[in-house]
Amino acid sequence: MKAMILKGYGGLEQFEMQDVPDPSPKEGEVLVRIRANGVCFHDILARQGHFPRTKTPGIIGHEIAGEVAGLGRGVTDFKIGERVVVVMKDHCGHCRLCLKGHDNLCQNTGGLFGEEIPGGYAEYISVRTHAVVRIPDGVSFEQAAVVPCALGTAYHGLHAVGRVQPGEAVLITGATGGVGIHAVQVARMLGARVIAVTTSAGKTDFLRDNGADDIIVSPELDFADEARRITGGHGVDVVFNIVGQLAWNAALKSMGFAARHVFVGNLNAAPVNLRPAHAILKEMFFLGTEGVSRGEVETLLELVRLGRLRSVVGGTLHLADACRAHASMESRSSVGRLVLIP
Ligand SMILES: [Zn+2]
Ligand SMILES: [Zn+2]
Structure with missing residues (x-):
């Protein structure tokens, strides 16, 4: 697959489109063909080296929507072709925090997508089924990609915490x-x-x-x-x-x-x-406040479908233009989320 690899910490020159092996879904995982990935200000800070967990060379990005393209062993609750959004963080689904609905705080986890584990600046990603939520009809990949981080952080912080x-x-x-x-x-x-x-x-x-x-x-x-x-x-x-x-x-x-x-x-x-x-x-x-829970992402997708809330997508660019998206966010000339399409 094609992926926008972050070679090391620094400026835009650290990005390079490369051919890398396709991920293959392990037991309990689904392979997602990425259709949209939101560009977060976190990505700019990650590229610059502010988060030591960011793996380089690696694939950043945690605002991912796409369709199920492969099933790992034991996966029965998803079908090929279903449209899904990936919640920001991997989580285990069975620890004390996950069972209480605080899966955003799970410590039994690979962490934020695009940090220690691969992220969304690519054509495919393989994720545990706990980390994917179905996208309702009428909500686009671009709209859905923006839900967990941008809308989810706002909703969790104002509703559950505030x-x-x-x-x-x-x-x-x-x-x-x-x-x-x-x-x-x-x-x-x-x-x-x-x-x-x-x-x-x-x-x-x-x-x-x-x-x-x-x-x-x-x-x-x-x-x-x-x-x-x-x-x-x-x-x-x-x-x-x-x-x-x-x-x-x-x-x-x-x-x-x-x-x-x-x-x-x-x-x-x-x-x-x-x-x-x-x-x-x-x-x-x-x-x-930290992130959003899986259940809240489901609620928010429904609120977007109903038109109660709106994903503010400021523009779409091809994944190959990730540098342009970063430059535009750094200069604060963009309004709303930019979304990369592989
Ligand atoms: Zn984000
Ligand atoms: Zn857990």
């Missing part, structure tokens, strides 16, 4: 990014008042179209006064912080009593300062 309630004020940092724009939609669907924070004034229509009620353009990420003004001085109920430490001070000042702060990402990997008294007196919650 426990957003109707009428609450939810502030989202990094709102125009891949997870951010889907978080705007999810928060809206959950009945929240959505306050979207962006550093660039040019993307306000995009935010409005996806369901933002209020938009704060703040290149310096000093949005707290505006967030408090919008909420009549009460502060927000939930901060969905995709940016991390760079937005921490303003996020903390934006939070009201009994508010929840959900850490989703941390772009500069720096630690944050917190005075315990601040958390105690306002009875605040500080939470972290």
Whole structure:
């Protein structure tokens, strides 16, 4: 098969299209012919060498949709030709965490696809059946590929972790990014008042179209006064912080009593300062969110089919143009997820 191999950590020159042996499905695995693979900002950081688990030479990518093209021994619940999406992480399906529905946290696993194990920048991938979910009719491969990571991270973080309630004020940092724009939609669907924070004034229509009620353009990420003004001085109920430490001070000042702060990402990997008294007196919650469960991916595919949520696909490119997709994301000129088609 053809695969876009990441030869080592570095710039775009590290990508090379190569012919490599087709994977063959082992017992309990299905071979998936990849029809779409979303390009995540994680992929850019992986290419640059920020995640030491990323195997080189190797195949990155964890936003994979395609059709079943082969069955390993013992696989009876899938048929050749079925359309499936691969959840972001491999998991075992039988450990304590998997059985409780926390399969996103399974440690008995090969990890994130495209890290230590092969990923989606290729024509085929072989995965355990726990890691694939059927795509309903009416949802395209491109739409499905975006569901587990971009929509899934937003949904798990806001619904399962942040426990957003109707009428609450939810502030989202990094709102125009891949997870951010889907978080705007999810928060809206959950009945929240959505306050979207962006550093660039040019993307306000995009935010409005996806369901933002209020938009704060703040290149310096000093949005707290505006967030408090919008909420009549009460502060927000939930901060969905995709940016991390760079937005921490303003996020903390934006939070009201009994508010929840959900850490989703941390772009500069720096630690944050917190005075315990601040958390105690306002009875605040500080939470972290990691990925999405298999069951949530099933729910989300149905919500996309019903039109309650929309996968924001910004464009499709051939797998051979992976460099162009990375360049476009690095310069922040793309809006919505770019999807590679092998
Ligand atoms: Zn991703
Ligand atoms: Zn497990």
